Amino acid sequence: MFKAYAAFEPGGELKPFEYDPGPLGTHDVEIDVEHCGICHSDLNMLNNDWAFSQFPLVPGHEVVGTLSAVGKEVTGLQLGQRVGLGWHSRYCMTCSSCLEGDHNLCATAEGVIVGRHGGFADKVRANAASVVPLPEGVDERSAGPLFCGGITVFNPMVQFDLKPTDRVGVIGVGGLGHMAIKFLNAWGCEVTAFTSSEAKRAEALELGAHRTVDSRDAAAIEAVAGTYDLILSTVYVKLDWNGYIAALRPKGRLHYVGATLEPLDLGVFPMIMGQRSVSASPVGSPATIAKMLAFAARHAIKPVTEHFPFDRANEALDRLRSGQARYRIVLSR
């Protein structure tokens, strides 16, 4: 039996929960969970905000641990190896997206916490293809958040061939946002942090931002009109998106990774005139995760983490809800 923490209804507290994972699939692996980051998406899933949660729900999709079992047909992974597991648990491996290396766009990819049980547990299983070994030089204690939050902000940098000469804005200095600032600074970009928190303005500069702007101050956003090649939104709230479109340079892009639920209300004319675009993306493929880990190791980039033991997961979730987390909370054994 796997020992986990599960919510039994939307908005419910986590309680101890045991389940029988059944026989190990021939292409699957089993991870002894050492650390598991807490993403804002775990809160959304616990609340059933996206209407596809299944209960009991064991959250946790930023797992780092060691392999305690390896399916018969698995190649390239060894027992005892330290690995990470993010949002996806399984890809179809046969659709054109999978065959093109865009596994994260696979229409039938399965989520670690969608209809299966995640990393708030002593063990978790997944298909071997969705597990990525932790390379030398990546600190295992803080690495969990790279596997969802980190790859989600790193992936657009790869997808859009971001240049070191580009000016980039990051909206929201939370779990995703603080990792974006670190990655973009190391990439060579000029980085502006847009934050709603007065306290985080000084903190963002320490993380590697070159300047900060109040994310909710229309006049301050207007003052940076025409500046950015890319603006990455990591917030889940509605902001003045037309103000952010105006902050883009011609050919600039406003890219959403934050799952804002309210529809966008964008004026098309400013996009037409400046050939500006709006886009969004989910996490990243296993190959891009490996690329991110190598980049993080080379530039000594670590998420800034706070640690709670697994049996205080409810307290940890409350801290994330309250907006106090600096900047990613990780459950650690």
Ligand SMILES: NC(=O)c1ccc[n+]([C@@H]2O[C@H](COP(=O)([O-])OP(=O)(O)OC[C@H]3O[C@@H](n4cnc5c(N)ncnc54)[C@H](OP(=O)(O)O)[C@@H]3O)[C@@H](O)[C@H]2O)c1
């Ligand atoms: N696309 C994907 O594949 C993917 C993957 C992972 C997560 N996500 C989504 O990304 C979003 C961020 O996740 P996270 O884990 O980084 O969350 P988080 O740590 O809570 O950070 C979100 C940030 O949003 C800002 N914010 C919150 N309320 C605000 C308000 N009322 N006005 C302005 N800004 C506000 C805050 O930044 P400041 O304090 O700096 O203002 C906060 O730190 C979530 O929607 C999550 O579901 C998407």
Ligand SMILES: [Zn+2]
């Ligand atoms: Zn996540």
Ligand SMILES: [Zn+2]
């Ligand atoms: Zn596929």
